[in-house]
Amino acid sequence: MPLNTALVPKGAGKRADNLVRDVSLPALVIHRAALEHNIRWMQDFVTRSGAVLAPHGKTSMAPALFRRQLEQGAWGMTLGTAVQTRAAYAAGVRRVLMANQLVGQPNMALIAELQTDPAFEFYCMVDHPDNVAALGAFFAERGQRLNVMIEYGVVGGRCGCRTEEQVLALAAAINAQPALALTGIEGYEGVIRGDTAISEIRAFAASLVRLALHLQKDGAFALDKPIITASGSAWYDLIAEAFAAESASGRFLSVLRPGSYVVHDHGIYKEAQCCVLDRRSDLHEGLRPALEVWAHVQSLPEPGFAVVALGKRDVAYDAGLPMPLKRYREGVVPALGDDVSECRVTAVMDQHAFMTVAPGIELTIGDIISFGTSHPCLTFDKWRVGCLVDEQFNVVEQLDIEF
Incomplete structure (x- = not known):
């Protein structure tokens, strides 16, 4: 049974809830533009192939x-x-x-x-x-x-x-x-x-x-x-x-x-998609990763080492550990992400990720890290609610997830 629900308090007035300011992390995050692209892309591919799609x-x-x-x-x-x-x-x-x-x-x-x-x-x-x-x-x-x-x-x-x-x-x-x-x-x-x-x-x-x-x-x-x-x-x-x-x-x-095309991933299906594009010269653009999990840096106990509030209860780890993508400053809107893809998650516990910090990257407690995943099925399986976000990371819809 999935256990996680990202809490999104309602902002005052007409202010949109934003990931870096209003959402209780960790959170399952789905990027709307990539999601919509993937759904259109696969439907078009299947139709042109003379088949029908049952995702x-x-x-x-x-x-x-x-x-x-x-x-x-x-x-x-x-x-x-x-x-x-x-x-x-x-x-x-x-x-x-x-x-x-x-x-x-x-x-x-x-x-x-x-x-x-x-x-x-x-x-x-x-x-x-x-x-x-x-x-x-x-x-x-x-x-x-x-x-x-x-x-x-x-x-x-x-x-x-x-x-x-x-x-x-x-x-x-x-x-x-x-x-x-x-x-x-x-x-x-x-x-x-x-x-x-x-x-x-x-x-x-x-x-x-x-x-x-x-x-x-x-x-x-x-x-x-x-x-x-x-x-x-x-x-x-x-x-x-x-x-x-x-x-x-x-x-x-x-x-x-x-099925996994709907949000794609940063791991096994990203690799598989590259092979599809190599085999099919008529396909000029493939699927886009739409799924991430966002979490706070919670401890910096040693030089070059961070503990992030993300673990086996939050993200799939069967087909590869979560991959750091961007660092955002908590509460800073608009969110401007810094590339932290040179950092590496080396292990995950129930609710902690051990991350080596690449040279030149300065982290502070409360920084937000976005992580890519491999094998989206088992990441979805850990959540009851996901956050659908626009390009500014405003939450445009909360997506209920069944068991």
Whole structure:
């Protein structure tokens, strides 16, 4: 459960609340201009690729961001769990692709309750006959039909059938269940890594399309235009190209579902985006980092060493430690940031970051440091509220974050 809420006291009169003057730090900060750019950029990329976009909402679990993505043209939202799906539904989302298996009767009951709304459209994944049988029995008892998609995976990866033979057998098992509708096929390429990742991802996507064509030829799908979907936040360009090259777009609804693009990052996805731009000469500008965490310098106990009031409870650290970006003076508006990117965070504790101070940088207690992050999902996960700010760091909206 995320615990953090940046407290933004209301200023007197019409004065805008400002990060350096009014907000209790640490705070999750999202830059509006970069956010809006990213949402437009990815929607345009997917549309031009002949696909539709179902952003993975687990990245932010922020209903206000869901609404922006849908208003910009997203086909639906991808979620990871039944509970996330219920939260998205409560925020107005009416088409959900749950890129995961629906397992356990309490979770099935959540979806069955949502499906009593005829406006709600839901899809989930299956990869084993036991799950098919359990879903078929549960939804038949309630007089409902559940849309399912076969998940196709890779050896040593995450979920999914491991062979084409397993996929075909599972399709037969699904079609033996009157309460289930086989609506497509899904894969996730993000677990493919190493020196040969690009060629392996292309081969995996081509195999996914071949399976879809085979199932379609056999009449296994309940839709005239079934769904074919893959794509995380690193290799979406390869998936889009593979779907187009295999002629998937004309016979299938091709769904791409990156999520981290919405705020991007300063770490693993920044590196992945550089690779996308290297592969695609037609893309002249990429995504922009929109997410930061701001915190105070709280102690200067030794020369060249600062302790910042930021820790594991505030920022992701699984894919790299937070990266110092700018230093601001507390209370000084307009805020003029000094570059502190030569400083380094060497360790984080629960609520403290150890930072070496680069030569020539003079810090004082109360200085504010903005930090870039790597892997935005696990930073969002630590917060209940984020601050959407303009170019002057005025808080223009408080973004609620669900669990």
